[in-house]
Amino acid sequence: MSSSTSGNTNSAQATAENNLRLNSAAKSNSTAAIFAIVLGTIVAVAIVVAVIYCLKRATKSILSYYAPVRIGQSDQAANERGQSKDYYGAADAAFPVIRDSQLEAGTMERFLGEIAREKPIRFAPQQLAGFTRDFSKVLGSGGFGVVYEGQFPNGVLIAVKVLNNSSGKRLEEQFMAEVGTIGRTYHFNLVRLYGFCFDPTMRALVYEYMKNGSLDRFLFAEPRRAIEWEKLQEIAIGTAKGIAYLHEECQKRIIHYDIKPGNVLLDSNLKPKVADFGLAKLCNRDSTHVVMSGCRGTPGYAAPELWTPYPVTHKCDVYSFGMLLFEIVGRRRNYDANLSGGSQEWLPRWTYEKLKKNELSDMISTCGISAENREKAERMVMVALWCVQYLPTERPNMSVVVKMLEGGVEIATPPNPFGHLEEHNNLAVVFNSGSGSNADPSNQPSSENSYYTACLINTAKRTTDIEM
Template identity: 60%
Template structure:
């Protein structure tokens, strides 16, 4: 093994005799001495690089966690926004397929398919399955009911609402009305229509649902829903505790003071005005009469029975009827003839109703004298002869209410004008009844009848001189003139 030479083995860099020795001032050098001008400060002398590294790692972890939370929140917000857009686009279950809580009360669970017969569909369109159809015409009708939201019930539900149809409220030519109650406690009236397959019954059903389904007014009976099923066709209305107005006017066992009768007249006028002028599409009722004005617990009037009603455009238009509509004694003259018919036919019927409200009797009573037989004509003759106050007194109106009764009769005379264009709008009728406008003296509504009577008398007088000619044409049937129809209207009223 090689060894260092002797001269290097004894080498000492700090030996002063060594030519290569380090000077004394450097041999005693201490970098941390306080006398050293190049001394390292104390704060750096205690520096720990590993502790600084741990601190930096901790902040990096915290930053990563915060970033992850922010990203998660952003993803959740995006998902919720997408769901909300889908709901607005109609991809969720439509409200029509659930029972409305404001009608049915609190519902603790989502109704099953057995409870709601209408399947999921486009919002606001009541669609039914093929097994429930009576025909394609009815299906097309139901599919057009956009924007309307009556609830569709099953026969089983109606059976439960009415306790198996145990309480009958009344009946008519087209159906029977039963008392019922929703699970939430609200009372209803269920009208079950007869002969589901009959075209007249189907027409009445379509008229009621298409018109009442579009309306909501305090003076109109509310249609809650309907049932259209091979087993049953029915309509579900709000329940009216006091029945119809005719029971208070004509039966004599329930009296209403004049002030309340006036309120009933005004409320009924407001309901009809809403049908004519405030609906998105106007509605002609065609059958205004006391039997179709129902009263709730507070005697608030509500127009009902839209089985003859028809939609019409708000623009001036005329409909030509192919058959008579309405009730004899209340129907306007134009309904008896093949001529143009407008919403003014309802104004005429309402005028007849006003005569009955003031007189508290049927507008026509064949048992009375010729003068008093028909209230509208009797009223006109008293107005013409300045005897209206005596007539009102005869009707039993109290002294403090006679001025209002006089106003009501004058409004009625305007409503029953022969020419439809001479009758006021129902909104004007409301103002007239409330005293908001001055009422001008009405024209004679029955001038056409007087002319017709004179004409008939003249013809009878002339025919007496030609009896031989008449006897030779016994098979001849004269064509009925419009004026003859008007006379017929008065006779059967």
């Protein structure tokens, strides 16, 4: 019996020891699990803190790049007030002035890369003075201001157009037209607007620099600058592509209103870019007309509907481009008073007369175009005659013009674009003589002169804005 009791005691002890070991193992496992949970929590918290830290640094970097400052605020001015370069004044407007420190070489490449997708940069007058070395080198001048050569800190050349302060309302209209149109577009054949200055002391626009200036210097300047015919054809096609983009590819259609050789700029490789959007206007694509106040455009290039009470559409740019094509082919101005008394005085009409007589090749030869380029030149002339049709509905869209010039479509014989001039000529004779019966035939104006005289008569009759 004692032996049985001893066996039971040993069994109980073994069981207790096993339970103790199990409890110890369970406690160890629990401790390990708790430690793992705590460690995982610490790691997760560390990751979250690291992410937040990185986001804060990135946000700070972005804010420092697009930091708003007051108009005219510069690093030098901040230093004079004892402020560091990291000082950011309150935002003055939707277009804060870019800081001097942001124009250093390290950030300029990013600035130029982003400008195509961002709104134009606002500069202070002091910055433009620095870019242009106090406006020391003049590139050109016009009715609205003077254009100066400048340079960004990293060496990128720019053209700074300072608008005349005396222009009043027209200056403001031009400024808004330029920034509101070209400032929101980007195309290889449109001049780039890097930024602007809008300050009580200065209104200016900052463009990319075009080394070879405007096309008219190659067409009309004496001595005439040499340029190959193939390059002239490329310039015509590139210009057409730029206008087609304005009309058909922008979110809102842009009508330029002043297409002419002086507003086609050439870069170092003679690639064309349409420039000078001072008369441009945005309009919705579903609009079939534009409200006009007064006249726009340049005589000789402006479409008839811009000078007479007819509806105004984007086709007015097509007409102007057609006149530009004539001047590219002839490498002369469309109207040359030195040729008065001969049929060549007004190049467009003389061209159509030659076409009607099947003598277009003679006209091409007279313009100095070689035999190997005659076919391309004749194509360009045919396109020009379609573009200058009197009725806007008869003119092709610019995308079709591009295809015509590139040889992608056949070109039908155009109708007479100048049939309306006979009526204008009679009206101009009466206007100039004061009496139809006493009119002196020797004083009768040419077709070109009578055309614009009639246009001026119609313009004078307009007492209110026309809504087409």
